[in-house]
Amino acid sequence: MSELEAYRNLRLAATQSASDNMSRPSRSVEVDSALAADLVAALPSRRSVKYYLPEPISVDWLGGIQPTLQSIDQQLSGGRAALRFICAFSNIEGRTPGLYELGTDGWAQMSVPLESSDLRTMTLQPEFGDAALIVVLVGSLVDAVEHEGPNGHRQLLQRAGAIAEVVWLAAVSEGYAASIFAGFLPAELKSRLGFDGIDSLQLIAIAIGMEDAERLARAEREAMGALG
Numbered sequence: 431m432s433e434l435e436a437y438r439n440l441r442l443a444a445t446q447s448a449s450d451n452m453s454r455p456s457r458s459v460e461v462d463s464a465l466a467a468d469l470v471a472a473l474p475s476r477r478s479v480k481y482y483l484p485e486p487i488s489v490d491w492l493g494g495i496q497p498t499l500q501s502i503d504q505q506l507s508g509g510r511a512a513l514r515f516i517c518a519f520s521n522i523e524g525r526t527p528g529l530y531e532l533g534t535d536g537w538a539q540m541s542v543p544l545e546s547s548d549l550r551t552m553t554l555q556p557e558f559g560d561a562a563l564i565v566v567l568v569g570s571l572v573d574a575v576e577h578e579g580p581n582g583h584r585q586l587l588q589r590a591g592a593i594a595e596v597v598w599l600a601a602v603s604e605g606y607a608a609s610i611f612a613g614f615l616p617a618e619l620k621s622r623l624g625f626d627g628i629d630s631l632q633l634i635a636i637a638i639g640m641e642d643a644e645r646l647a648r649a650e651r652e653a654m655g656a657l658g
């Protein structure tokens with residue numbers, strides 16, 4: 431095949447793939463309209479905050495939106511194994527620090543020891559370990575690939591990304607500061623919870639707390655100083 435023919439074939443394949451994508455139904459999801467309005471209102475003030483004060487926060491709002499998060503997941507997954515919500519409570523009103531799972535019956539503390547001070551060594555960026563709450567979204571790569579083939583991993587990431595954005599905006603709507611981030615070091619999840627990265631794969635995490643604006647200003651001054 432000449433170079434020109436190969437180029438023509440590639441263009442044809444690309445055009446075909448683009449038109450396939452356009453004819454595919456969009457994956458919009460139904461969300462409770464009051465919550466949707468809160469999330470939209472929070473959007474302009476949503477920014478990534480990575481420095482947190484040692485102040486407690488509530489998790490009632492997160493428990494309250496659990497059915498919505500689960501519904502978004504089901505709508506996007508078409509009935510695949512649900513994502514799991516593993517939450518590290520470091521500084522939560524009325525709760526002892528520890529690892530909790532948020533499920534259909536609410537919060538369940540996991541029988542895994544966790545001190546608030548552990549979080550700084552469980553994250554690659556220790557500043558995220560100061561957050562009052564870290565929410566980790568966990569999925570099954572085995573289930574996703576078994577049912578969706580090679581697209582399984584990408585679809586898991588899409589589901590987790592959509593839910594993480596909702597958690598982030600809901601936290602902002604509550605007056606908290608937050609950031610999506612990579613989550614816990616895989617070795618920590620393996621040793622503490624037995625997560626193997628296949629049946630139980632951390633997809634994304636959200637750190638949530640009260641913003642430490644002074645520390646952010648200091649970090650920005652230091653960064654500017656380093657630039658000269």
Ligand SMILES: Cc1cc2nc3c(=O)[nH]c(=O)nc-3n(C[C@H](O)[C@H](O)[C@H](O)COP(=O)(O)O)c2cc1C
Pocket residue numbers: 476477478479480555609610611612613634
């Ligand atoms: C999928 C995703 C993963 C991210 N992971 C990290 C991370 O591991 N560490 C980090 O410092 N920021 C992380 N961020 C936050 C980005 O750094 C931040 O959103 C970006 O700097 C833009 O800032 P803004 O959100 O305030 O506009 C992540 C953001 C997204 C959307």
